[in-house]
Amino acid sequence: MPGMADIQARERWERHTQGPLLLLSVLFAVAYAVPIVRPDVAPWIKDACRAVEWGVWAVFAVDYAVRLWLSPRRWRFVRRQPLALLAVLLPLLQPLRLLRLVSALLLVGQRARLASRVRVTTYVAGSCAGLLVFGSLAVLEVERDAPEGNIATLGDAVWWSFTTMTTVGYGDLAPTTGVGRLLAVGLMLSGIALLGVVTANIAAWFIARFDEEDAVEQRQTAALEALTAEVRALRTEVAELREGRAAPGDPGAGPASGTAGHLSSPRS
Known part of the structure; x- marks a missing residue:
């Protein structure tokens, strides 16, 4: 079947590109962080970081195009992965570094969910760490030079992101x-969602353990x-065997005694 062959080809592509794309996402994070953490770096370093950001986005865009081309039902692929398409199109709407950040986070999340070995707990922990780091960098970028801003250092930004994600405030x-307040809204919603996932995952773990214990008890009871x-x-x-042995013994006793009597009669 041509459709099955295309699906297998897309799965092979996704499996082979999973690791390199994750490494590129780490490179994107470094390129995004350097100009923010060190605003006094040389201009050529800033240009190089900007080129890396756009280069990583271009690789993710090519990856999306290849996966779309290998899909037998392309419109279905687009409808099932709207975030991936949005992440590819976002940087084209306006050349802002913040939009490239959002698109990279969306694309990395889409590809991370494709990995069958990534467990929910690991994915949630990685999402929390990524949101914490990128949220801190993003808010520091937009709030550092604000006239009335009070988030001026990376430490302040990390502390603010942590308290915002945990909804402590x-x-x-x-x-x-x-823009900073929009980031705050996004971090609060993301923090609530991730905490809900963590709570649900812990509850599911306990329920699974209880189900396993119940299943063991049921198997033991059945055994x-x-x-x-x-x-x-x-x-x-x-x-039944005892009764069967005892039943033939009674009729046999009669013939045995009769034989003995028959043999003794001639003597008399």
């Missing part, structure tokens, strides 16, 4: 720009019932 640090039934059957069989 001490209020000692807060964004003052529109005991089967063993009891087998013992009863053996007892019944033994009783």
